Amino acid sequence: MLLERKQCFEKRCKGTHYFANFQIFWDFFVFLLAYSYLCTKNSKVMEIKKAEFTLSAPRESMCPKDTKPEYAFIGRSNVGKSSLINMLTNNKKLAKTSATPGKTLLINHFIINNEWYLVDLPGYGFAKRSKKEIQKLEQMINGYILQREQLVNVFLLVDVRLEAQKVDLDFILWLGASSVPFAIVFTKADKLSVAKVNQNVEAYKKKLSETWEELPPIFVTSSEKKQGREEILNYIEKINKELK
Numbered sequence: 001m002l003l004e005r006k007q008c009f010e011k012r013c014k015g016t017h018y019f020a021n022f023q024i025f026w027d028f029f030v031f032l033l034a035y036s037y038l039c040t041k042n043s044k045v046m047e048i049k050k051a052e053f054t055l056s057a058p059r060e061s062m063c064p065k066d067t068k069p070e071y072a073f074i075g076r077s078n079v080g081k082s083s084l085i086n087m088l089t090n091n092k093k094l095a096k097t098s099a100t101p102g103k104t105l106l107i108n109h110f111i112i113n114n115e116w117y118l119v120d121l122p123g124y125g126f127a128k129r130s131k132k133e134i135q136k137l138e139q140m141i142n143g144y145i146l147q148r149e150q151l152v153n154v155f156l157l158v159d160v161r162l163e164a165q166k167v168d169l170d171f172i173l174w175l176g177a178s179s180v181p182f183a184i185v186f187t188k189a190d191k192l193s194v195a196k197v198n199q200n201v202e203a204y205k206k207k208l209s210e211t212w213e214e215l216p217p218i219f220v221t222s223s224e225k226k227q228g229r230e231e232i233l234n235y236i237e238k239i240n241k242e243l244k
Helices: 003-012 029-039 081-089 131-147 166-177 194-208 229-243
Strands: 016-018 025-027 051-057 070-075 107-112 116-120 151-159 182-187 218-220
Touching (some): 081 182, 081 229
Parallel strands (some): 151 182
16 A cells, blocks of 8 residues: 555554454544444534535546545445435535436545545446446545545445445455454435344444454434434544644
8 A cells, every 4th residue: 555545544543443344443543433432422523614526536646636635425326326415415416316226336525515526436246248248347446445545444345235235344354454443334214114124234344353353433313304314424534633
């Protein structure tokens, strides 16, 4: 990993964590941030005063040339990524939504409050693509996540209605093996009862515990009901404060 990115992690890290199957160092402090938020649940949510599209890039080297922190959102096609981004920024037209999965084909940057970037990465999974297109998208995603010095956290989106999918679990393992700080965001919670949502989340945690000694931060969201908005934005704000 690049030296600047390592220094960024070290500034936030308060201890070490080992990934069970790979025995690698992990940025443990990112996990503590989620817990610390729960202890201050009544704090005021981050106010999004400005959210604007900046640019779309086909590779990491063409992304914005500044040092603002970046938070990337990624998930399987049709997981509700664009709807979640629009909900978080309180702008229904910021990220384009589509009934056809896999429309995001570039690295899209949105500047938030002129302080940090929200990054919309291409989805993966069941969108119909040729082998060549899939390889190109994988190279784009891998290049950004592994080489982008400004990236401080990946938000991995998972459909709460489904049991743990191999493609998601494999991506989670890859993030862990690559020492990339990330959080899991369950989407579409409004499509199930509260009891069923809790049941599915606990089942997912149990599955992850087969491989992980420490679970990453987990958020449950509904773009329709704006559920989880406050938790995710305050989580980002806490990380931003730690980076200053």
